[in-house]
Amino acid sequence: xxxxxxxxxxxxxxHLFCDNIHQCxxxxxxxxxxxxxxxxxxxxxxxxxxxxxLRIFRETQQNMDCVAGEFIGAQANFADICYPETVKFFSxxxxxxxxxxxxxxxxxxxxxxxxxxxxxxxxxQKIVINVLDKNLAYSLLxxx
Numbered sequence: 001x002x003x004x005x006x007x008x009x010x011x012x013x014x015h016l017f018c019d020n021i022h023q024c025x026x027x028x029x030x031x032x033x034x035x036x037x038x039x040x041x042x043x044x045x046x047x048x049x050x051x052x053x054l055r056i057f058r059e060t061q062q063n064m065d066c067v068a069g070e071f072i073g074a075q076a077n078f079a080d081i082c083y084p085e086t087v088k089f090f091s092x093x094x095x096x097x098x099x100x101x102x103x104x105x106x107x108x109x110x111x112x113x114x115x116x117x118x119x120x121x122x123x124x125q126k127i128v129i130n131v132l133d134k135n136l137a138y139s140l141l142x143x144x
Contacts, residue, residue, distance in 0.1 A: 024099045027050065027095070028094065028095055028097050030052060030094065031089070032092060033088055035086065035088050036095060037086070038083065043082075043083060045099060045100055046074060046098040046100045047073055047095045047097060048070070048095060049066045049067070049072050050094040051094045052089050053090040054066055054088070055087070056085050056087050057086040057087070058085045073087060077100050
């Protein structure tokens with residue numbers, strides 16, 4: 001993947017960072033079973049999923065359905081909390097990694113970016129709630 005392919009994933013990051021995005025970000029290639037982040041770690045990077053398959057580990061483990069350009073673990077960044085789970089790659093894959101302190105500086109300067117971040121996180125939360133509701137309904141039907 002070339003550096004010029006980065007911008008379409010979440011928003012036009014190259015334009016936002018005035019073509020200096022590569023000074024505060026990079027694409028990392030992950031192998032099978034490699035950890036993206038660990039439960040209890042303090043988030044210092046913003047992860048944007050590019051490819052592969054992820055698995056989340058809490059009390060149990062489950063696969064994550066991710067699309068290219070999606071934030072991974074960003075709720076911990078924006079809530080200023082430690083990661084509540086561990087996330088590993090379940091196949092080879094890639095993530096765009098951005099230093100979160102520099103990203104926060106850009107958000108402060110460009111309020112429209114904050115609006116897009118909020119919309120992205122809200123969409124993700126709605127998807128998670130829908131999946132949980134479906135799983136709960138299925139469990140209740142199965143228990144009857």
